[in-house]
Amino acid sequence: MSKTLFDKVWDSHVVHRITNGPDVLFIDRHMVHEVTSPVAFLGLKNRNVKVLFPEKTFATADHNTPTINQHLPVKDLLSANQLKALEENSKLHGISYWGLGHEKNGIVHVVGPEYGITQPGATIVCGDSHTSTHGAFGAVAFGIGTSEVEMVLSTQCIMQTKPKKMKISIDGKLSKGVTPKDVALFIISELSTSGATGYFVEYSGEVFRDMSMEGRMTVCNLSIEMGARGGMIAPDDKTFEYIKNREFTPKEEKWEKAMKYWSTLYSDKNAIFDKELFFDGNSIQPMITYGTNPGMGISISKSIPTAKNQDGGVKTYLKSLNYMNYSEGESMLGKKIDFVFLGSCTNGRIEDFRDFAKIVKGRKKASNVTAWLVPGSHKVEKAIKDEGLLKVLEQAGFELREPGCSACLAMNDDKVPEGKYAVSTSNRNFEGRQGPGSRTLLASPLVAAAAAITGEITDPRTLY
Amino acid sequence: MGYEKFNILKSTTVPLPIENIDTDQIIPARFLKATERIGFGENLFRDWRYNADNSIKKEFVLNNDAYGGKILLGGKNFGSGSSREHAAWAIYDYGFRCVISSFFADIFRGNCLNIGVLPVQVSAEFLDKIFESVFKNPKTELVVNLNSQKVNIPCLGITESFEINEYKRGNMLNGYDDIDYLTNMKDTISEFSKNTPL
Numbered sequence: 001m002s003k004t005l006f007d008k009v010w011d012s013h014v015v016h017r018i019t020n021g022p023d024v025l026f027i028d029r030h031m032v033h034e035v036t037s038p039v040a041f042l043g044l045k046n047r048n049v050k051v052l053f054p055e056k057t058f059a060t061a062d063h064n065t066p067t068i069n070q071h072l073p074v075k076d077l078l079s080a081n082q083l084k085a086l087e088e089n090s091k092l093h094g095i096s097y098w099g100l101g102h103e104k105n106g107i108v109h110v111v112g113p114e115y116g117i118t119q120p121g122a123t124i125v126c127g128d129s130h131t132s133t134h135g136a137f138g139a140v141a142f143g144i145g146t147s148e149v150e151m152v153l154s155t156q157c158i159m160q161t162k163p164k165k166m167k168i169s170i171d172g173k174l175s176k177g178v179t180p181k182d183v184a185l186f187i188i189s190e191l192s193t194s195g196a197t198g199y200f201v202e203y204s205g206e207v208f209r210d211m212s213m214e215g216r217m218t219v220c221n222l223s224i225e226m227g228a229r230g231g232m233i234a235p236d237d238k239t240f241e242y243i244k245n246r247e248f249t250p251k252e253e254k255w256e257k258a259m260k261y262w263s264t265l266y267s268d269k270n271a272i273f274d275k276e277l278f279f280d281g282n283s284i285q286p287m288i289t290y291g292t293n294p295g296m297g298i299s300i301s302k303s304i305p306t307a308k309n310q311d312g313g314v315k316t317y318l319k320s321l322n323y324m325n326y327s328e329g330e331s332m333l334g335k336k337i338d339f340v341f342l343g344s345c346t347n348g349r350i351e352d353f354r355d356f357a358k359i360v361k362g363r364k365k366a367s368n369v370t371a372w373l374v375p376g377s378h379k380v381e382k383a384i385k386d387e388g389l390l391k392v393l394e395q396a397g398f399e400l401r402e403p404g405c406s407a408c409l410a411m412n413d414d415k416v417p418e419g420k421y422a423v424s425t426s427n428r429n430f431e432g433r434q435g436p437g438s439r440t441l442l443a444s445p446l447v448a449a450a451a452a453i454t455g456e457i458t459d460p461r462t463l464y
Numbered sequence: 465m466g467y468e469k470f471n472i473l474k475s476t477t478v479p480l481p482i483e484n485i486d487t488d489q490i491i492p493a494r495f496l497k498a499t500e501r502i503g504f505g506e507n508l509f510r511d512w513r514y515n516a517d518n519s520i521k522k523e524f525v526l527n528n529d530a531y532g533g534k535i536l537l538g539g540k541n542f543g544s545g546s547s548r549e550h551a552a553w554a555i556y557d558y559g560f561r562c563v564i565s566s567f568f569a570d571i572f573r574g575n576c577l578n579i580g581v582l583p584v585q586v587s588a589e590f591l592d593k594i595f596e597s598v599f600k601n602p603k604t605e606l607v608v609n610l611n612s613q614k615v616n617i618p619c620l621g622i623t624e625s626f627e628i629n630e631y632k633r634g635n636m637l638n639g640y641d642d643i644d645y646l647t648n649m650k651d652t653i654s655e656f657s658k659n660t661p662l
Contacts, residue, residue, distance in 0.1 A: 024649065143571055145547055146550075159642045193484055197568075227569060229570055313483040316483040428546075436492070
């Protein structure tokens, strides 16, 4: 029988199928961070059980960590306490822990691929919705709640009903200035934030084939923002080239054996999807959001849609514009901004810093803009320095911070003040997401860089 | 271990007729710093309930004494966003045992079921009728029957069925949890792990 890529990976991990119930799904790789794990570890303690396969779980600190002076004790006592809990729990259960100051530390979804923990055909979970990032490698990867974190720690399985399957195909060539972030924001604007709820998405077509692994990660990362459980892309030579010789990828005969499995990972020709969507890659423009969910995005040169064109929820739509202090029909270009955030599991990789540097090179940061440039990991930080990007950034008036989730969710001190506007390369523009009362405009690193230079929303193509 | 059993819930409601209520509204990230599951109810809808100086926002429904009860009503696409189970914990800890909406985000729905909050998905029309009745009379009670999978609005005399998978329904009726189920399968799982390709 013909199977989709998703079927192949999911079905081969089903330990047991409960009649009229969920599947018991075996998990190959489990990532944990400090925020969604402590109560799960507490559950193990209360039940008096150990972690079943400690070698399949990897811990890193990222959500809560400061992005300056990481060598000093963490000031915020609650954050410090959570970090300490993760360190102690990891030690107690024999889990590798890449805490603050560790050379491998970074955002969970950045370090997983960097060290080869992320592999094609694997089932990967983490108590974080952006676990969908790892789908870029042909893994079935998705976010779980803390009860499920406890399930994985104690039994290496979770119970999940198999989602439906959606294929999103985009052919054509992306124009200059259009990045994977724009592709993702475009898709979400077409589907809305709930358009893929209940589905697992496979991205296919020329646009995704042409994308770098970093770009594929950005797209898969944002799958959750249209409600999908996850998104994935069939592995190809680019995938295998990326993961080869990384610390946790198989070596020699084991590599050959794994390659045999990985080479079967594609959707069969006649495989059936529950839903198929097609878009034209040539027509996608640089995108920006104007509202309070990621589905409220438009091409940067378009004006804000009117409420009457929204399918239902006019009241909610106007509430959202009111929060942003924007009006229907206004142009986004030229709107004043206060903050720029480059980073997060969506756009905190080396390619994103290359894009940002390309625009700011030889220019100066606008004096009214506060910019936070936060690498996704120490590895990214090192590459920024090694490639000479740091110099370019510094000459343009920017400074580089230390790795972490930072202003994406503002659990640490990197908070956008009430009423201020931030062009952010992160993933959510919800009310208060970047600090109470903050206003977020999601965009690509190119759009963020252009705004950082001019102090207002600017089409990056005018700065090439 | 399990949690409180759920069978029939008869209660007044708290209406939030807003679409796309995300987990950052349900509980903002800055309140996720605890290492135990305590005190999350205090920060439920924190930034809608309180001003920056911690004074109360009187216009918000949770601060309106006319409304209360164990059922929270939300607009379409309730619980979108983050996987934080803290959102479900905050709802539970505040005192809700059931959320009714016309559409739920996946991870949120799963988290609710795992901790004993029943997510009930009804049609948009039925939800509108509930909102209408509740705004007309805040003392309007609903009856949610998990066993028969029905929601009833007694004052209008109308009922609608809702879906829930049989296994999860059994868990909630009996107060069972998945971890106990999986723990009893450990030997099967260990055997299975020997033949996984990675």
